[in-house]
Amino acid sequence: MSALKAVFMRELQLAARSRADWAQPVFFYILVSLLFPLGVAPNSTALPLFVPAILWMGALLAALLGLERVFRSDFEDGTLEQLFLAPVPVSFLVLGKLLAAWLVLGLPLALLSPLLGLLLGLSMHAAGVVMLGLLLGTLSLFFLGGFSSALLVGLPRAGVLLPVLVLPLVSPILIFGAGAARAAMSGSSAEAPLYFLAAIAVFCICLIPLATATALRNAFE
Amino acid sequence: MLISVKDLVVARGGRTLLTGICFGLDREQALHVAGSNGSGKTSLLESLCGLRAPEHGSVEGLESADVFHWIGHKNALNPALTVVENLRFWCRVNNASEDRIENALDRLQLRAQQHRACRELSVGQRRRAALARLLAVRRPLWLLDEPLSGLDAGGVDLFIEMLKAHLALGGAAIITSHQNLPPLNGMRRLQL
Numbered sequence: 001m002s003a004l005k006a007v008f009m010r011e012l013q014l015a016a017r018s019r020a021d022w023a024q025p026v027f028f029y030i031l032v033s034l035l036f037p038l039g040v041a042p043n044s045t046a047l048p049l050f051v052p053a054i055l056w057m058g059a060l061l062a063a064l065l066g067l068e069r070v071f072r073s074d075f076e077d078g079t080l081e082q083l084f085l086a087p088v089p090v091s092f093l094v095l096g097k098l099l100a101a102w103l104v105l106g107l108p109l110a111l112l113s114p115l116l117g118l119l120l121g122l123s124m125h126a127a128g129v130v131m132l133g134l135l136l137g138t139l140s141l142f143f144l145g146g147f148s149s150a151l152l153v154g155l156p157r158a159g160v161l162l163p164v165l166v167l168p169l170v171s172p173i174l175i176f177g178a179g180a181a182r183a184a185m186s187g188s189s190a191e192a193p194l195y196f197l198a199a200i201a202v203f204c205i206c207l208i209p210l211a212t213a214t215a216l217r218n219a220f221e
Numbered sequence: 222m223l224i225s226v227k228d229l230v231v232a233r234g235g236r237t238l239l240t241g242i243c244f245g246l247d248r249e250q251a252l253h254v255a256g257s258n259g260s261g262k263t264s265l266l267e268s269l270c271g272l273r274a275p276e277h278g279s280v281e282g283l284e285s286a287d288v289f290h291w292i293g294h295k296n297a298l299n300p301a302l303t304v305v306e307n308l309r310f311w312c313r314v315n316n317a318s319e320d321r322i323e324n325a326l327d328r329l330q331l332r333a334q335q336h337r338a339c340r341e342l343s344v345g346q347r348r349r350a351a352l353a354r355l356l357a358v359r360r361p362l363w364l365l366d367e368p369l370s371g372l373d374a375g376g377v378d379l380f381i382e383m384l385k386a387h388l389a390l391g392g393a394a395i396i397t398s399h400q401n402l403p404p405l406n407g408m409r410r411l412q413l
Contacts, residue, residue: 006313010302017301078295081272086314087286093314221273 003088004096011100021066022104029062029109033116051120052181055130056137056174058116059109060167063138066105067145068162070097071153075219080153090213098146098209106138122185129184129194133177136197137170143204143212144169150215173200222247222282223362223393226269229278233264237276239413246393248361249407251384254397256413262397265413266291266366269395282362287315289362294370296351300340304331304350307339308357317358325356329379344371352380355387363387363394381405 015022036054040047074080083093113134117127148165152158180193222245229242238261246252254262267273269280270291283289298307305322312319326335329349339347348371355363363384369377381403384394388407396402 002316003314006310010299010310013306014299014301073299076295077299078293078297079299081293081295082291082297082311083314084272085270085286085291087316088314 003086004092007083007093007096008100011097011104015100015104021069022108025062025065025105026108026112028065029058029112030116032058032061033120037120048121048185051117051122052130052178052185054120055113055117055181056134056178059113059134059138060141060170060174061163062109063106063141064145064163064166066101067142067149067166068152068159070101070146070149071216072149072158075153080216081220084217090216091209094146094150094209094212094216095205098143098212101146102139102142106142107135110134110138122181126181126184129190130177130181132194133180133190133197136194136201137173137177139201140173140197140204141166141170143208147208147212147215150212150219153216154219173197176200223288224269224280224282224395227279227281229265229268229280230276231261231264231268231273232276233261233273238264242278244411246362246395248391248393249388251388251394251396251405251408253402253408253410254395254413255399255410256397257399260413262413263294263366266364266395266397267293270364288360289364290355290358290360291364291366292351292355292368293366296339296347297354298339298347298350301338303336303338304342304353305335307350308353311354312357315358319357321359322353322357325353328356328383329353330375345373345376348372349376349379352383356383361392363392363396365394365396367398368396369398369400 033054037047071080084090110131114127114131117130122130145166148162151165152161176193176196180190183190183193225245227243230237231239242265244252254265256262264273268275269283270289271283308322308325309319312322326332329352331346331349331353334342334346339350342350352368368380372380385405387394388405402408
């Protein structure tokens, strides 16, 4: 447990040192969400239909910006190999790393989304549902993305491949997330899709660290 | 016997590098693995510590992770963290107490640099910081891959002192190096 905490705290310490790393996805998210309406005709009635999709796609793409780096620096400086020789299971350490990465890079996006939703004309209730959905959705996304970046960690220019690997994997999250937002906008209950998102998040947190540890081992064998 | 290696075959990228490696190492003994570039020194050490699966043969004595230290070509120091922060992290990950860090920094003469980020250090200083991990977390067997690379004459002397003290305390070490190491009690040489 102390090893998991050590990995988690180190990630937070590193994030505090390089603010650009976590500020970049946030600004990207704001810009993408606010530029989208400029492409639609003024006072168009079509825009509200697209708001859930804009908020969700913006968050997914912004999260991808940070995901590529999750394991890269540890691979390059040799930390990863030493973690494999530590007297604790690597999947444990991966769990600490991914939770910290989500806290630094994913949580701000989820917290920002209701504000952007209100700016794009969502109701208070629908904006809340979007935030709840993104809290669960980004958690799953960071675990799925962490796994994909572990697969790519030894390759040069993996940044191009990462979206190709991750985005198909996250399509269920997008469907349920945007579905919850649409349900809230039309006044019906958003509970069912949110429960699905929660189930996916639990599944990802429990199983993906194991797969990620195996993928990382491949990087230097 | 701390470690016993029987009939080890080491391959890398589908090419067999070493065959029939057999040796045993007891407390207060060291093994200097010598050989030219590409002769398989690094691959041998990686097979011993379990980072690379050997083609064939057995390694006994290294099943538990808290028996040995391995230091490879990379120093495993995060460039954004200071020397002390890096050492503290490794102590915590390995469930060791942090009491020995100060002593380790003193012995490697890194006191003046302890609060500087590792990216600001010279290559030799970074190597010293990596070697400080050996003293901060005590373990009986050291597997060191080219520990002298980047060290100045003073650094090499410090390392030899460290190694002598480690052997005197009942430790053992396997060291790859293409440089000559000064003769020590209990040191053998394996030419690849």
